[in-house]
Amino acid sequence: MTKRLVMAWIVGWMALGTLAQGGLIRTAAAAEVSGFRVWTDPDKTRAVLDLSGRAEYRLFTLKNPDRVVIDLNGSELQHSLDFQQEHAGIITGVRHGAPDEGTLRVVFDLSEAGKLKSFMLDPTGQYGHRLVIDLYPETGEARAVPVRQYADMRNSERDVVVAIDAGHGGEDPGALGPRRTREKDVVLAIAKELSKAIDNLPGMRAVLIRDGDYYIPHRDRYEKARQHRADLFVSIHADAFHNPRVAGGSVFILSNRGASSEFARRLADSENRSDLIGGVTLKDKDDMLASVLLDLSQSATLEASSLVAQSVFSSMREVGKTHKNRVEAANFLVLKSPDVPSILVETAFISNPAEEARLKDPKWQRKMAGAIARGVQDYFVFSPPPGTWIAANRKPVRYRVMAGDTLGGIADRYRVTVYSLRQANGLKGDIIRVGTELLIPTT
Structure with a gap:
């Protein structure tokens, strides 16, 4: 037998060994289900199965009673699938079994029928392979706020709207402190305090992008701010570094490089042509005019972002240490709204033990929120949007x-x-x- 024939025989024998039940190809060893998590946001319930490797799966629904069935081929489970009912949305129970050898079946009992979306995620950061199942209630009403024409917003003496985004959430805990404090928890607490502080200011109103423990994709966050016709978007975070002695807050705006990449994406993406950029739709504009309008809108947005960031940064310096002595710029995806001034505030370093303790302190959270609110107010007193209460009632x-x-x-x-x-x-x-x-x- 020639060397080439021997190699062909070996490859063919290995290929036969990869055939799984039902004709599916199994390309790896059995994947173990190592964890299970559930979160609910205003639109859906998300269930996540943590896996030791990629796995083939089949997903379907059954009626009377309503339930979701996930069959994982070549997978196994070493412990029960516990979950917290308060975060489980329309999922009322979880159970598992083995309908046949080599198949792990996971069943979600539901309080009502739901529309499904599922996908497999590869490892990233602290997470390994994950199977994500999103359940949308069939009876739920659409929660999206339609983007309105600029003319609809020109009522006299409206409130200035500040969108407040608590970073991370749900399956994304953010950075962890030395005592295992989760960034997603402390920034949500600060965001809620900031919302109260903004609402207490005359002529201003806060909108919380995330008001619970659930995850929202980055672009969806600033799109929610645009849907609410926000005058400012503020994203709240807590920084981390490998050196635990690094300390202090920071304020970021979008870098010019980040703005340029978003500019190109919006011009290339036909879906964005239906967007309102500064109150003007690009759908019926040719490429040259759309480019000019988008450039004008983004330039004005970046300039306003820089001014409000400087105001907030100066206010933060009055209540504690800052990491650097200036506003910084970075390519944060969450800051890429084309027509809403946006800043990202790193309130403190959660990796610093002393600052981790402050981040958990409700008094400090209120103090930091108050400083951010004063900086925001200072900006709008000197740059009030036309038609707002602040513009009509400016005081010394x-x-x-x-x-x-x-x-x-x-x-x-x-x-x-x-x-x-x-x-x-x-x-x-x-x-x-x-x-x-x-x-x-x-x-």
């Missing part, structure tokens, strides 16, 4: 000088000149005393 702004303040620094924060600051307060020089109340010119 006063600032009490704190230790370390300089006249130039205060002027930069409020985007006024040092000259106008001196004129408004009758100052002949740049010396200011701690505790002095300065009038900030608004024109």
Whole structure:
């Protein structure tokens, strides 16, 4: 037998060994189900099976009673599938069995029939292989808020709308602190405090993008803000680093590189042509005009993002340490809204033991939320959107000088000149005393 024939025989013998029951090809050893998680968001229930490797599966529904059946080929289970009912949505129970040798069957009992979507995910970060099953209630009403024409929003003295996004959530815990504090939990607590602080400010209203423990894809987050016609998008996070001594908060805006890539994606994606960019649809525009309109919208959005980020950063410096002495720029996907000014706030380093403790402290959470809210308010007092209550009821702004303040620094924060600051307060020089109340010119 020639060498070539021997190799062909070996390959053919190996191929026969990969045939599984039912004619399916099994290309790997049996996958063990190592974990099970369930989360519910306003639109769906998501169930996740953690696997030791990729597995072929079959999924179908049954009636009377309603249930979902998942048959995993060549898989096994070493422990029970426990879950918390409070997060389980329309899933009322989970059980498993073996309908035949080599098949693991998992059954979700449902409170009502649901529409299904499933997909397998490859390992990423701390997660291994996962089978994800999304269940959408058939009786649920559509929760999407339609994007309205700009003319519909021109009612007089409307509130300024601030969309607040708590990062991570659900199956994505974010960073973990030395004491296993989960980023998703502390940033949700801060986001809720920020929502309260914004709602307590005259002429302002907060919208929580995530109000519970569930995951929302990044682009869906800023699209929700656009659907609510938000004037500002604020994403809340808690940073992490391998060096536990690194500390301090940060404020980020979208980098120019990130803006350029999103610009190209929106022009290339025909679905985005139906979007409203700054109140104007691109659907009926030719490529050149669409490009110009999108460029104008993104440039204005980036400029506004930079200004509000500087205002929030200055306010945060009054309540604690910042990681750097300036606003930073990065290619964060969640900041890529073309027409809603967006910032990302890293409140502290959860990897630093002292800051991890602060992140869990409700008093500190309120303090940080208050600082962010003041920075947001300062921005809108000087740049109120037309037709808002703030624009119609602008009042003099006063600032009490704190230790370390300089006249130039205060002027930069409020985007006024040092000259106008001196004129408004009758100052002949740049010396200011701690505790002095300065009038900030608004024109």
